[in-house]
Amino acid sequence: MHEFFINYRTQDGKEAARTFDAELSNRFGTDSVFRAQKSIAPGTKWVDMLVGGVRRCRVLLALIGTDWVDAPHQKRPGRRALTDPKDWVRREIEEAFAAGALVVPVLLGRQMAQLDPLRLPASLKPLADCQYERYTTRTAEADLTRLGDRLVRQVPDLASLDRRVSGAKAEAKQRPGSLETRTSRQSGGIGAVNGDVGSFVNEAHGPLHTGSGDQLNGPRINGDGTNYVAGDNRGGIRQRFGGSQRPGNDR
Structure with missing residues (x-):
């Protein structure tokens, strides 16, 4: 199926038709554009x-x-081609x-x-x-780009054929700071991801603190006059509470 059919008169539109065919084919694919001189194969019923x-x-x-x-x-002098029901520009x-x-x-x-x-x-x-x-030939590239953009908005099915959109997406993925889903080979630790994403952690096996402030590890005892121990404690813990003794305890 051809998405575009280029209708023109040979006398004043032949060169423009070639340009339209070339540009639209480049953007949407050559099979998307029908132009008689290109699309009708020899020997077929035109x-x-x-x-x-x-x-x-x-x-x-x-x-x-x-x-x-x-x-x-061409065959009736004094008459316009457009008035003939058999005129192919008109019929198309x-x-x-x-x-x-x-x-x-x-x-x-x-x-x-x-x-008129x-x-x-x-x-x-x-x-x-x-x-x-x-x-116009002077602004050909801009004119055809604008036309293509408008047609994509009007005919949504054209978007799937639009190589300009596909190219823009591919270019955006290559820009610095862009975020992509990637497979990491890092087995541990903290790594940085491009962009303003922050940090990620793979396979952490111990205490981890990625923010600001002190990090506390190990058991913690809250209360008056206590200590806390971080890490692997191999000795005893001595605590002293001043000014008070239990009844019957003279130590």
């Missing part, structure tokens, strides 16, 4: 390929140049509307005016109401 390609696409990009509306009919757009694809008019050049619905056949009048994008 009519079936065109109609099938349009009906299965998610987005049709109608590249509209200065001659798009007034392009002359009609098929896209009928199939429920997202149809995006792309105005080629800064001087290209918005479409009064100059369009009835079946194409909705095209004048579709929000358009603008493309």
Whole structure:
């Protein structure tokens, strides 16, 4: 299935179509873009390929140049090609509307005016109401990046094909300070993790204190006049309580 179908007139949109094909293929994969000259294999029925390609696409990009509306009919002098129901530029757009694809008019050049619905056949009048994008050779990279970003937001399924997003995620993982899940070979002690995570401990087998202040180990006896012993005590503990003796004890 082709996600994008590039619709254009040879007279004023051929070069732009190649650029769109190249950039969108680079970002979403070459199989995601249908362009007649590239996508129709020798010997196949090109009519079936065109109609099938349009009906299965998610987005049709109608590249509209200065001659798009007034392009002359090749076999009928004095008539516009767009007025002929058999005109393939017209038929592809009609098929896209009928199939429920997202149809995006792309105005080629800064001087290209918005479409006038009064100059369009009835079946194409909705095209004048579709929000358009603008493309110029001078700002080609920025224009196509913006278009791709917007289409990903409008057609969520495109996100899984978007190599730009995958590349950004991979780059973010390599930045200093980023936190990743890693397998540690440390058998003990305290190690530092990149970033503001703090400390981690692997296989601690004894008393541990990672904060501030004194560390107390071993048994502790609370009370007046007592001592506490930390560590392994091997001797006795002598305590003296001044000023008091038990009855019957003269020591």
